[in-house]
Amino acid sequence: MTIPVFYSISDDFTKYAAVSLNSLVKNASPQNDYTVTFLNQDLSEKHQKQLAAFANDYVHVKFFHIDEKLVKPIQNRKENYLRADFFTMSIFYRLFIPDLFPQYDKAIYIDSDTVVVDDIAKLYNNDLDNKLFAACTDSSIQYVDKMVKYIKEVLSLDPKKYINSGMLVLNSKAFRDEHFIDHFMHLLERYHFDCIAPDQDYLNEIGDGRILHLDPRWDAMPNENTEPISKPGLIHYNLFFKPWHFKDVQYNDYFWKYASSTPFYEELKGELDNYTDQERAEDRAKLDHMLEKEASTALDPNNWAQVKRKGERVKL
Numbered sequence: 001m002t003i004p005v006f007y008s009i010s011d012d013f014t015k016y017a018a019v020s021l022n023s024l025v026k027n028a029s030p031q032n033d034y035t036v037t038f039l040n041q042d043l044s045e046k047h048q049k050q051l052a053a054f055a056n057d058y059v060h061v062k063f064f065h066i067d068e069k070l071v072k073p074i075q076n077r078k079e080n081y082l083r084a085d086f087f088t089m090s091i092f093y094r095l096f097i098p099d100l101f102p103q104y105d106k107a108i109y110i111d112s113d114t115v116v117v118d119d120i121a122k123l124y125n126n127d128l129d130n131k132l133f134a135a136c137t138d139s140s141i142q143y144v145d146k147m148v149k150y151i152k153e154v155l156s157l158d159p160k161k162y163i164n165s166g167m168l169v170l171n172s173k174a175f176r177d178e179h180f181i182d183h184f185m186h187l188l189e190r191y192h193f194d195c196i197a198p199d200q201d202y203l204n205e206i207g208d209g210r211i212l213h214l215d216p217r218w219d220a221m222p223n224e225n226t227e228p229i230s231k232p233g234l235i236h237y238n239l240f241f242k243p244w245h246f247k248d249v250q251y252n253d254y255f256w257k258y259a260s261s262t263p264f265y266e267e268l269k270g271e272l273d274n275y276t277d278q279e280r281a282e283d284r285a286k287l288d289h290m291l292e293k294e295a296s297t298a299l300d301p302n303n304w305a306q307v308k309r310k311g312e313r314v315k316l
Contacts, residue, residue: 008093015264098175135163136219156305
């Protein structure tokens, strides 16, 4: 049995993805077989070779080029901006995994700003039954009042059940059988929902009622309001608290442990050392900028809540 794991990556994120891949390989069991695939549009041959070097007899590393035609309907428009300030197509790649890889009935997707602290096979072995996917509640937003309000009033969802899309166990067969991508494209093109977290909001809405909520140890995120999880399985340096930019980030020791045995270690340490306090202040301010959407989306006659009230079928 092959355990398929996917990342979506742009070339400038290679050094962080290398840390995540290194951690995954270090904690993988020789008793299993893993295939790690990097979905990309611009990954250089040099960076592909550097990532491929982490492979061993039971962890195989592959690369898949995302065709421009596939994602063409997803336009560089303000409602698709990540964190309200820039557009990146790579956040949407995860949605296409089931259709692009029909050989897999189940697959794992993880963001590149992660480290895997336990055997990822344990994550894969969760029984999805008739759920569309498994994920963890987004712990990073539970103390952010504007985000909680946005989820309640704009998305018309329960914030305690709102998942983070940085780690997903996909029921790929159900995605294909129930034509997830067709439904996603219909909603995207008809309503142009203005989202704070574009791909994440679509997954929460379409999967509403059919999400398997996993132990939070599988998507542990730095949080200034809570104590760290004692035995995380996967750590996700979500939003702006990156250990290569901030020195006091929760769980940063895990990142540097795995970074130290990659060819990017010195470069990463240099990035941390050269990052200025002004840049850190600007990073923190980006959260406020991101949340500015809450007020405008609440008034949008075609926001998620309003569209659902009008009778549109949003969830599968």
